[in-house]
Amino acid sequence: MPLVPLVRRAGTRTAVLAALTLTGTTLSAVPAAAAPGDNGDVMIHARDTPAASRSNDSRVCDFYLAAFDFQAGETVNWTVQTLSEVPAESGSVTLDGTGAGRSRLIDLPDGQYKLTWLTDRANGAGKFKLFQVDCPDPGPTPTAITPSGPAPAGGGGIARAEALTPVTGAAAVGLAAVAGAVWFRLRRRSDGAA
Incomplete structure (x- = not known):
């Protein structure tokens, strides 16, 4: 049996490991085919964002959900909950023939929330996005002005004690x-x- 020098064996071993590592990296870079129903995305849109916009608004006040790239006719079931896992809102969006749709307008108190969605044909735990509801402070509410002093002539009423x-x-x-x-x-x- 021929003896292979140790240096040559170490070089071969390194080359094999490098080839396997490279192959593993290339194979892991290939995206896995999405299971039916798991191929779409849901965007959080502020009230005035057009429904066709592919942008996601991570800080909103009143908002709605816009769904894209799902299979035609699917239903997307969604839940919005606080980060402490307390449900705040839920519903569903039935998608049109293009795989798109939108929810009703949603109004929640200020805070951090997690949106989770899952289609009726999907397998798995669903997908999620984190976002913040931050509505501008409406300012102080106007209060009624209480007149002081005697009532004007013909006004009736009783004058204040002060x-x-x-x-x-x-x-x-x-x-x-x-x-x-x-x-x-x-x-x-x-x-x-x-």
Whole structure:
């Protein structure tokens, strides 16, 4: 039996390992054929994003889901839940003949959410996306202005207690006394003479 030098065996072993590694890398780079029903994608769209847009909005307020590239006539079942796995919304989208469709408008409180979807023909746990609901603060709500002071003439109602201080009370009594004296004086003179 011929003896192969050790150096030559080590070089052959290295070459074989390199070839196997390269082959494994090339084989793993080939995408596996998607199972029927697992080939589409769902995008999160802000209210004003066109339904045909292939962009995904990761920060939204009111939003809807747009589905693309599924098999025609499939139904996509979806669930939106908080990151602590508490369900927040769920529903389904029936896709048209092109494999596309959209959900209703969804309104959730601000927070981090996870969208999971699975088609009715799919095998597996489904696919998911993380996103954030962040609606602008509407600002302070307007409050009713409460008028203070006496009601305007003919307005009826009762004056507020803060408007009736001792000074205003004395002024009102003095004004009433003067007005009464003038009225009596003018009434006594029926001929209008001074």
